[in-house]
Amino acid sequence: MSRQRSMETIEKSEYVTIGELVRLTGVRYSTLKFYTEEGMLHFEQAEENLTRRYKREESVERITYIRQMREQKITIPEIKAILKSE
């Protein structure tokens, strides 16, 4: 059991969980999970059963970037290709 981290702490952390990413960006959990499974969002995991950790700054930037592309009506396969080429 642990206590939920405050937004202030999350905003200063180097690594965050997917739940904290949801709180930071307001993007749905299922969407972030999809991005993760599609390799669009990178994470670190010490062992298979442990929580996935995301680099906060890098992930928030990437989610914002993906959102902007989605708003421009770019499809997911196209976004994947763009992210891969960068």
Place this chain on the structure above:
Amino acid sequence: MKELVLSRQYAVIALDGLESLHPSVAKSAVIRAIAAAKVLEEVMYTEAESDPAVFIPKLNEAVEAAKDLGKKGAKQIEEEMAGLLEADGLMEQIPDILGCDMDYYTAGVELKAYRSDEDTYIRIREGLRAEILEEGVISTECAVLLWLLRESGCIHDLFSVSEQDQVQRRMTDAAAENEIFRAMWQTEFHSAVESFAGRFLRAKHNLFKNPYLEGVNLIFPYLERRKAIFIDFVVLGTDVQSRRIAVMEHLSKMGHYVEEVKSGSETLLKIDNAYYRIFPTVKRAYKVPIQGANLVPVYQM
């Protein structure tokens, strides 16, 4: 994003979509849960939240507060909570979607409903979903929120049928390791709501697991939190899309946020924070056919 205490987080999720002017069983369950949350807040966010010797007696006190809540007290809690959230711009009162139904609309019945701020609603709801459905440690705040949602019949708003099994497994595992979670998971106050609802709801409790009547092992009680409605229109010789647009225009005129959402081959309507399936239909009044569309709530899929 503003940090909200437990009772407010819960209220943003649970009051959303409920009728505000008149009492209902679903609202009674939510107000009882808010009363319980307020008691638990006294030990939350302190070291005491992980001390069973302090937390468990408080949990019992919270359950008593929820069970003993009278009509006057419930009204007071509802007004206070709605007022606080409205002052923070996190909630507003809009015409209830039931008021858009042909029968209610033409009768001029005034029905209002709570609508939570969409961004706050998503952050709280999806944050909870992520913490419960992902492997990893579950915080006390998250577990308490889940327990309150379970006791007030809101689980179907958050988790699909398959996810509910996952939630149950996660909480069973957590309860095996943690005394506080175990005590909380075994504690319930929804029976107080059920006695209010009568025997019909108790029969449902034993039979149904979800709103679509799939399965027989009910884990969480189900309350009617969303409504199916019929909207009439006169748009002859039009296609499905233009009829859908006519419905959307009517709902927008009534003060709702409406957008089309693609879900596989079908198009759903997202009305405020809930999803609806729309299909054309004909109703008969005094043998006169009335063209229109049915809107049926869609829960987590």
